[in-house]
Amino acid sequence: MGVILTMTMVMMTALAVTRERERGTMENLLAMPVRPMEVMVGKILPYIGVGYVQVAVIVASGRWLFGVPLMGSLTLLSLALLLFIASNLTVGFTFSTMARNQLQAMQMSFFFFLPSILLSGFMFPFRGMPVWAQWIGEIFPLTHFLRVVRGILLKGNGVAESWPEMWPIIVFVAASAALAMKQYRQTLD
Template sequence: MNSLRRIGSVTAKEFKHLARDRLTLGMIVMLPLIQLLLFGYAINTMVRNIPIAVVDLSNSAVGRVITEQVRVTQVVEITAHYATPAEARDAIIAGRVRAALVLPEDLPHRVANGTTVGQWLVDGSDTMVGSALLGLRQMPLHLEAGTPAGAYQAQAPSFEIALFFNPERRSQVNIVPGLTAVILTMTMILFTSVALVREREKGNMEMLITTPIRPLELMVGKLVPYIFVGTLQISIIIGLGWTVFDVAFLGDYLNLAVITFSFIGASLTLGLLISTQAKTQMQAMQMTVFVLLPSILLSGFMFPYDAMPVAAQYIAEALPATHFVRLIRGVYLRDAQLGQLAPDILWLLGFTAVMLTVATLRFQKTLD
């Protein structure tokens, strides 16, 4: 009986502690609520609205009919037109489109003879997107061919498919670069989210306040060691990806360094902002999980970004991991250049500046 009374006292004390800890209480309720609604709405394995380009060398009515029949499948969304296949390939490398439909000059003649009517140039580095576009290879076409047979329906595959960057359709080619973003997100944000909290819990904050160091200097000093940690981690990932999974790095190492430091800076400063908000290391870890799960599920690492609803895409765009997934796959697999990736790089740099400024201002307020 006394044992039950003591257990009841401890239980009551723990409930009171949870009730007073508003952040933990909010996480208990809001974490499953928000994430279930968000992910249940956003995650979609049925790939739709893949951005593609069209290169219609025939400039014919038949070409326009084929283009419209491809569009109404809703698997793709035509976002650009190019004059040559080379321009379309550059757009695929830059990540502006995921594929290009090339219709040859002799398209009416091909339609009349019942032969292959065009070619898909596909970014095969994302296997789910590649598989969705491969499904269009067998798409029947209903066209007026100008022959006695009247309407022509393709019996053989309607299009040829050229899979760039991953012709073998190996999932490791897509996963290894994406894991770089996930691992760095998890470690960089988690390490720095507990940085200031750890100083408070160990009683070192009072000593830091009495030193001449400025808040911005303290923030930068907290970040520098983890930049080297992130560099070591990405070196390990690339090395193991090459030796163990046979995923070769095709890009330029200088470009890799630029995008990696941009992303590390964004992740570290986000962790610092969390550190200025959390009161304990447990709270910091809980808040990190709140960022980590959307970064894994909405960044395009596991599920195609283009298949998400527009509202979910807006949320994904606010996450540094979304931009880095595009960058690392572009440099790692497609040898994309910095100029082609400039929008995502500039976004990460701007995010870093904003988060560092906000974290510094919040830290100054805690000194008052």
């Protein structure tokens, strides 16, 4: 679930502003009486719905096709998903403000996506990696999200057990959103 969301959410949003720039519609967007934060929220909100549709398909498939248990709270899972989807969307928006065209935005997405997968504990045991790789892996929201999802779905973890892995995602969202806003304002100038 986390890998699919990372791949699709970052890429879709990374193409959002660069597509506007390439098509020449960025000037229309800039002429509107909206603030940069409103533009970012407007670009991100539809993709949150898309992310939840993907999650519904993944959870249903996991439950009925593969027999994956759902031990924990779906409400807590939904909250964790909202944070994780927002983290990926803000990264994608940041990339779209930095890239000059869609190819650059796609390349930036892959440069985020590949280390995120390799260092998150998805492919290799996290504690089996070198310490420097673990430090880098702790930066990525996928690392924390995988721990949250495993805990909620397989162990029935609650808020108290999930919080130590959720607050780093919140910090990541705030940092990437701030960077996106700073970069977006620079593209306005």
